[in-house]
Amino acid sequence: MAFRTKNLFEKTTKLVRSYSSDKIYTHMSLTLNEQTGIATLELAKPPVNSMSFGFLSQLAAAVQQSEADKYKGLIITSRSSGVFSAGLDLKELHHPDSDRILNYLRRLQDVWFQLYDCSTPTAAVINGHSIAGGCLLALSCEYRVMVNSFKIGMNEALVGVPVSPMFIACMQSVIGQWEAEKALLVGRLFTSEEALGVGLVDEVVGGKSEGVCKAEGYLAGFREVSARARGLSKRYLRQEVVRDLVRRREEDVKKLVEIISSRGVQDSLGEHLERMKNKK
Ligand SMILES: CCCCCCCC/C=C\CC(=O)SCCNC(=O)CCNC(=O)[C@H](O)C(C)(C)COP(=O)(O)OP(=O)(O)OC[C@H]1O[C@@H](n2cnc3c(N)ncnc32)[C@H](O)[C@@H]1OP(=O)(O)O
Numbered sequence: 122m123a124f125r126t127k128n129l130f131e132k133t134t135k136l137v138r139s140y141s142s143d144k145i146y147t148h149m150s151l152t153l154n155e156q157t158g159i160a161t162l163e164l165a166k167p168p169v170n171s172m173s174f175g176f177l178s179q180l181a182a183a184v185q186q187s188e189a190d191k192y193k194g195l196i197i198t199s200r201s202s203g204v205f206s207a208g209l210d211l212k213e214l215h216h217p218d219s220d221r222i223l224n225y226l227r228r229l230q231d232v233w234f235q236l237y238d239c240s241t242p243t244a245a246v247i248n249g250h251s252i253a254g255g256c257l258l259a260l261s262c263e264y265r266v267m268v269n270s271f272k273i274g275m276n277e278a279l280v281g282v283p284v285s286p287m288f289i290a291c292m293q294s295v296i297g298q299w300e301a302e303k304a305l306l307v308g309r310l311f312t313s314e315e316a317l318g319v320g321l322v323d324e325v326v327g328g329k330s331e332g333v334c335k336a337e338g339y340l341a342g343f344r345e346v347s348a349r350a351r352g353l354s355k356r357y358l359r360q361e362v363v364r365d366l367v368r369r370r371e372e373d374v375k376k377l378v379e380i381i382s383s384r385g386v387q388d389s390l391g392e393h394l395e396r397m398k399n400k401k
Pocket residue numbers: 168169171172203204206207208209210211212226227229230250252253254255276277280282283285287373374377397398
């Protein structure tokens with residue numbers, strides 16, 4: 122089989138240019154299988170694929186590339202065997218500079234809109250823990266295959282930060298209002314098997330390669346379908362969620378900056394970081 126690894130920033134697009142101050146394509150790789158037209162985006166920011174400013178920029182570029190180059194599908198997975206993504210980089214949220222946090226959250230919104238609203242068929246192979254922002258990333262894809270014995274969910278309640286509307290909308294759209302409410306209000310992390318039970322993931326498998334095969338199977342299901350019709354249908358299906366969040370995006374960001382910067386949330390974040398340091 123012919124594989125080609127793409128330099129994510131081979132093609133400098135407007136969006137990439139506007140994000141270009143970061144050293145990009147160091148945190149992930151995008152590999153196109155030229156036979157199938159399906160690309161694999163492998164997250165590779167050790168140790169836990171935390172979503173720093175630079176990480177989000179690269180993610181944006183990769184999604185944009187998959188759209189521009191009309192890939193037949195995009196699989197998102199992790200190079201780490203234990204962590205898909207630990208979510209937002211807690212260091213970006215703790216004692217933030219006011220301009221940086223504003224821009225960081227805007228960038229997160231941009232990436233999410235791009236991925237959630239992209240016409241490219243998407244699937245996540247969750248081959249490790251997938252926490253908060255990591256869960257959002259997986260939920261923004263169309264199909265989720267999870268390797269057994271890991272945890273997935275949004276633990277904001279345990280970290281001491283509110284779950285943002287974008288995260289809520291995504292969780293609700295996949296598992297429904299009641300299951301989302303039960304999970305989000307306590308920051309529940311589901312095992313792979315529990316996640317399958319509530320529909321948070323579509324399949325549970327024994328390992329990454331099996332997961333990739335399942336994801337390819339899902340994406341291959343669109344071979345006979347008009348890409349244009351499929352892309353438009355996806356957009357229509359998702360437009361209500363997108364419209365609402367686009368309408369309120371600036372209001373949400375400003376409110377979240379205010380909340381994140383508050384003394385109480387900063388104290389909770391500090392304690393959470395301390396707990397992680399002390400667990401060793
Ligand atoms: C308007 C738009 C929306 C705005 C939303 C705003 C509000 C957002 C709020 C929340 C969203 C988030 O995503 S917050 C992040 C929540 N994530 C977590 O709490 C995960 C914490 N991490 C873990 O539970 C574990 O690390 C793990 C299960 C993912 C992996 O465990 P493992 O044992 O393999 O690894 P370690 O715990 O030893 O960690 C290794 C190393 O990584 C550091 N680390 C872990 N997670 C993060 C993180 N999210 N950000 C930064 N750094 C992280 C950890 O401290 C260790 O560092 P050291 O080796 O230096 O000790």
